[in-house]
Amino acid sequence: MNAQVLIVGGGPTGMTLALQLQRFGIAFRLIEKRPKEPSGSKALSVNPASLTLLNDLGLATELVAKGHKTEVINLLYHNQPLTRARFSRLPSKYPYFLMLPQPDTEAVLEQRLNDLGHYIERDCELLGLQTHDEQVEVELREGNQTRRQRYAYVVGCDGGLSKVRNALGLGFTGYDYNMHFILADLCIHWDGEHQQGFYFIRDDGFLILLPLKNGYHRIVIKVAEQCPPGYKPSLQEIRDYIARYEIPGLQVSDPIWLSSAPFYNRSASTIRQERVFLAGDAAHMFSPIGGFGMNSGIADAFNLGWKLGYAINGIGSDALLQSYAIEREQNTHTLLAKTDKSTSLIARLDRHLPADEQHYLPLLRNRPFIRQFPLETAGLTLRYGAPKGSLDSGCMLPYACNSAGLPDxxxxxxxxxxxxxxxxxxxxxxxxxxxxxxxxxxxxxxxxxxxxxxxxxxxxxxxxxxxxxxxxxxxxxxxxxxxxxxxxxxxxxxxxxxxxxxxxxxxxxxxxxxxxxxxxxxxx
Ligand SMILES: Cc1cc2nc3c(=O)[nH]c(=O)nc-3n(C[C@H](O)[C@H](O)[C@H](O)COP(=O)(O)OP(=O)(O)OC[C@H]3O[C@@H](n4cnc5c(N)ncnc54)[C@H](O)[C@@H]3O)c2cc1C
CATH class of the missing domain: 3.40.30.120 (Glutaredoxin)
Incomplete structure (x- = not known):
């Protein structure tokens, strides 16, 4: 069967969308410009909302078995306990953050695609596109060859530098924060709790420690200087920062991944133009505080997948397709504001504002926000449309247990x-x-x-x-x-x-x- 949908980009968003489309019997092509699988650890946390969605694809059990369940995150200010976010009481079948490096999550998604007889076509790049009334014409590089093809729909899941977005002439407005973070996956040695996460906050920065499986930890450190693209910190640099934070007895060794990245707060001016859609990082890039990057891409893919499936199968109207843009753009704006606030809370970005407008975590009046932190970051407060009751249209159906042995x-x-x-x-x-x-x-x-x-x-x-x-x-x-x-x-x-x-x-x-x-x- 010829493909009706071209998915551009074989990251977590593109693969999740592909898995959704195949459930509706939609023929698709999933292309990826890189010839090989990714190697960078990148996104770490799969949040409860994503696990709930991935459970629907039959993947949650495998992911959970591969990752580390983080149920508690401690926040410290100049090494004094400030507050503690507990996820264990979240209204979810998955009341924790699953810490799993992005390549492992991607491997599970790709294996499922392969099991279903679908493959990422690597070394295949979208070069350009043009929209027509009933179709989208694309120019592709397939290995050394270029060729033109037509599809009913194209979805740009092609990351922050999206070619699809650029080809549509859409803006990607917002701002970059005036700071970078360096990060590493490595072994730690200390007397602290190894199963929990820690945010060490100081007036001049923060250091985050998150447990992975098999004794490794992810360390994330805010650095005031700008890092050049592709900058990899040395282990010594990480050690120097740890010394600056005076975390008692913390030692690090054996890094398996070292990287750096900027902080963004950006979104595409729209995520639908006729028959072309954007999803994942192509549509939005958030500050990593709260771990919404990959999780939002997964949520985009779930939202769009069934709507495209219904539309192509002749059930969904154009209003249904447009609801993807309405709902997910609304969600993006909410998350841009929330992640900006949580980033300010731990990075003290607003120290020049009047005291009553400052969002800095150690300020007592900001604690209510932190009490909401587990629910917010879990993705469970997301809602579409105007706020109504907590259990009305637009809310994710809350998880409900049943009596023993009966379906939940x-x-x-x-x-x-x-x-x-x-x-x-x-x-x-x-x-x-x-x-x-x-x-x-x-x-x-x-x-x-x-x-x-x-x-x-x-x-x-x-x-x-x-x-x-x-x-x-x-x-x-x-x-x-x-x-x-x-x-x-x-x-x-x-x-x-x-x-x-x-x-x-x-x-x-x-x-x-x-x-x-x-x-x-x-x-x-
Ligand atoms: C260092 C680092 C650390 C991060 N840490 C976190 C974290 O802790 N938590 C979190 O939630 N997020 C984190 N992120 C963000 C997270 O990695 C992204 O949000 C996530 O990868 C987005 O997935 P995606 O599929 O939308 O895009 P991507 O993963 O960027 O995938 C897009 C794919 O499209 C391909 N592509 C691009 N252009 C074309 C083209 N023209 N034709 C064909 N293919 C194309 C690319 O090669 C790429 O494989 C981090 C990112 C970085 C860089």
């Missing part, structure tokens, strides 16, 4: 289709279910009805989600007859009641009436 929330939703979760004390009649089924018609076969109930029996449509002790109903605050419509990317699309199915019908007709017909195969 993650087993009930996702799997590349919508799910309607209906709370019902008694099993609904065939007529009630027929009405619901009719209201869901725009989603065609891409929705499953799950009736959350303690009652036993059988249904005319859908399945019973056993809830003998009302764990799920309580977790999702559902009264009898209320429902949650959950999208394939695990976000709540609508909350409503069986008594008012018109609201559901109207919403679905707008987003899902197939304005777009299945696309002709264009490439070749």
């Amino acid at each position: 929330s993650l087993q009930a939703v996702g799997q590349a289709h919508h799910t309607l979760l209906l709370a019902s004390h008694v099993l609904p009649s065939a007529t009630v279910l027929q009405n619901l089924h009719d209201a869901l018609a725009p989603l065609q076969a891409n929705v499953q009805i799950q009736v959350i109930s303690a009652a036993e029996g059988s249904l005319a449509f859908g399945q019973i989600l056993p809830d003998p002790h009302h764990c799920l109903r309580k977790a999702w605050q559902l009264e009898d007859g209320e429902y949650l419509l959950v999208r394939p990317d695990l976000f709540i699309e609508q909350r409503g009641h069986l008594d008012d199915l018109d609201a559901l019908r109207q919403h679905l007709t707008y987003h899902y009436v197939p304005e777009l017909q299945p696309h002709a195969r264009l490439a070749g």
Whole structure:
């Protein structure tokens, strides 16, 4: 089958998108300009929200087995304990930050692609593109050859220097912070807690220590000077910084990776132009404080994957595709502000501001922000659209355990289709279910009805989600007859009641009436 979607860039964003598209039966090409796999450690933390999404791809168990679960991060100010962020009570099946070097995460994604019969086409580079009404024409370098091809859609997952973004003439506005960080993966020797993370904050900088698996640690140090591109610090330089921070007894040795990077706060002026989309670093670059870089790319890919899948399969309208840009641009602006604040909090970027406007962690009035830190960095407070209740449309469906041996929330939703979760004390009649089924018609076969109930029996449509002790109903605050419509990317699309199915019908007709017909195969 000829490819309908060209994914440019074989990093974590591009691979996650590819894995999503294959679930919807969409033919794609995934190209990567580098001839070989990456070697740099780069992003370290896979946050609870990403693990929840990757669980839906069946990858979380393998990733968790390879990484280190960090449940506590300690913040110290001039070596005095300031506060401690605990992740263990997060409302997630994965209440921790998984510390796993980016190449290991990428290897798991790539292996899954290969197992499914898909491959990254390496040494293949996008040189340019032009959009037409019904297609996108691209110029590719494949090894030593160049050729032109046409695709229904192109997605630029091609990193911070995105060729796709440049070819569209889009800006990448924002700013670079006037500081760099040096980082290394190495062995440490000290009496401190090896399983936890540490932020050592001083008035003139910060040093972060995060545990990896197998006795290694990631060390990240803010340096005031600008580092030239590709600068690799020496082990001695790292040791000199550690001495400056006077961390008692901390010694480092045997680095397996040394690097440096600037801090950015930038975003593309838009992430959709007709049939071309941007995702991951091509769309946004955040300060690394909070670890949102790779995690946001994964979230972009999940958001876009099902929408492209539905659109190409003739179910999703153009409004659905546009919602990718609306939702993810909104999220980017929120994260740019949040990461800027957390960077200011530990790097004291605003020391020239009046005292009441300073965001510096040691200032007592900034502690509430830190108390929110675990939830914020976990990616679990992300929401799309106007703020409503904590369990309304736009929120990720909160994780809910069930009684022992029964499916939890993650087993009930996702799997590349919508799910309607209906709370019902008694099993609904065939007529009630027929009405619901009719209201869901725009989603065609891409929705499953799950009736959350303690009652036993059988249904005319859908399945019973056993809830003998009302764990799920309580977790999702559902009264009898209320429902949650959950999208394939695990976000709540609508909350409503069986008594008012018109609201559901109207919403679905707008987003899902197939304005777009299945696309002709264009490439070749
Ligand atoms: C030193 C360093 C440390 C970092 N630490 C963290 C961290 O701790 N936590 C965190 O969350 N993030 C961190 N990041 C950021 C994180 O690595 C990125 O956010 C993440 O890699 C983004 O993934 P991506 O797939 O969007 O882009 P990338 O990983 O950049 O992948 C883009 C791919 O596209 C390819 N490409 C580019 N142009 C073309 C073209 N024209 N044709 C074909 N292919 C092309 C590139 O070769 C590349 O492989 C760090 C980054 C660096 C550099």
